[in-house]
Amino acid sequence: MKWLSKTYIWVIMLFLYAPIGVLIFFSFNQSKSRSNFTGFTLDWYTRLFHNDLILQSLLNTLIVALVSSVIATVIGTAAAVGLNSMKKWKKSLIMNITYLPIVNPEIVIGVSFMLLFVLAQGLLGRINLGFEFGYGTLILAHVTFNLPYVILNVLPKMRQMDKYVYEAALDLGCPPVKAFFRVVLPEIMPGILSGFLMAFTYSLDDFVISYFVSGASSQTLPITIYSMTRRKVSPEINAISAIIFVVVLLVLLLVNFHGAHKERVSRREGGLA
């Protein structure tokens, strides 16, 4: 039984990682062939770092992800704070709207944004406020699909918080605004942070929605990758994959070790108490 489950795990891991391994392996291939390894080279990596299109779209991706996740974090945190003190039916109505972008297929969300922006283009164009698809439309769309993740991360923290602490601050003469920043905000900070990080990573990774709302001048990295896969064989894609894989691996390791360390510390503290 033991060896059976071990083998099973290995088979699944092989399935999950073999394609990625192959991808990375051929990023070091001299020829463009995707099945014949003709010799080791780092050429594709140097080309990658001299490819303006890719560097520009990486920059676009970072800008859009950062701006949209900051906006989403601010609006979403405020919303979660307000939601927490709402009547039940109102709250559940708003939560149902919040779930919409998560449950709805991405392509439908992307298409609906496109309809909205095309319509707005027409209407605003009449009063000389026309705009092009670009950063603006990308950020608006990204904020929208990021908001649920912020709210769903902050809301539980709001619920766990002891509301009497805030009231005590008020009773002791603290003005509400100051009490919010000094008492409530630190308490819900872990939720805000994880919401922000989640929003940021979803933003970085998004292809489908960006595909429908980006302009020619504001391509994000996933969109550039997509057009590269459509055109011709280019081991630069393999090189990108290798870099992304290493970055993700490092981030996950960091988070995991940090988490494991924190857990150990808190367990030790718990043991002492």
Added chain:
Amino acid sequence: MKTKYSSLFTLPYLLWSLIFIIVPMGLVVVFAFTTDSGQFTLDYVSQVGEYTNVLVRSVWLAAIATVICLVIGYPLAFIMSRMPGFQQQTMLMLIMLPMWMNFLLRTYAWMTILEKNGLLNKLLGFIGLGPFDMINTQGAVVLGMVYNYLPFMILPLYSIMTKIDSRTIEAAQDLGANTKNVFLRIVIPMSLPGISTGITMVFVPSVSTFIISRMLGGGGNLLIGDLIDLQFLGNAYNPHLGSAISLVLMVLILLCMSLLNQFNGDEEREGMLL
């Protein structure tokens, strides 16, 4: 924290979701039922009927992919949930790592493997088999779906199975239940909410994908997503028909999900999606 004004904090979000969630969704419905000049019409919705074969193919392939994910993922989730803590963390990381790679790259990887003169055909050639036509088939599309969305099945299953107390299983064994009965009467019933979350999380993106089918299915295996894409960004620009197809897709998914909820009973819904 209850003050007179605290619900005002929700206002920016409410405005935002009105403009960017409710209105766009409304537009999809409006576009589906109107002509270019704004007249009400059912033409576009009935035109979707011409694509019944594409609809059926999408649902069928997505359903196969979902079943395969469940069959592969279920035992793995169970094995994981019975591992010691540190190993569980490592396994979780190993399963999430490919998930954080962009799905375009993951799909591209399979493209290079399944090609006519790709790696797999070459390896099979060594043992005197093939070459097989693997890319541009329905099988390749299903494989792409399974590969991309398997973690979405494993994670909810795993998180529900960690909540099953080992002592419950041991008690059943002590009382004489064999392995089959332990699974059929303890583990599976207790993991039902995880099963239905996993099914939703695999089925919804599979049935609405357009990239996987395009990269691995060639031109001959269009899915609903490809149809929608064609109406909006393809040669056949027709947002009305595109909206009608989107509407059908949404209704289809809602139907499937409510069907699933029948089996789920009235379990706690909160936090199930994440």
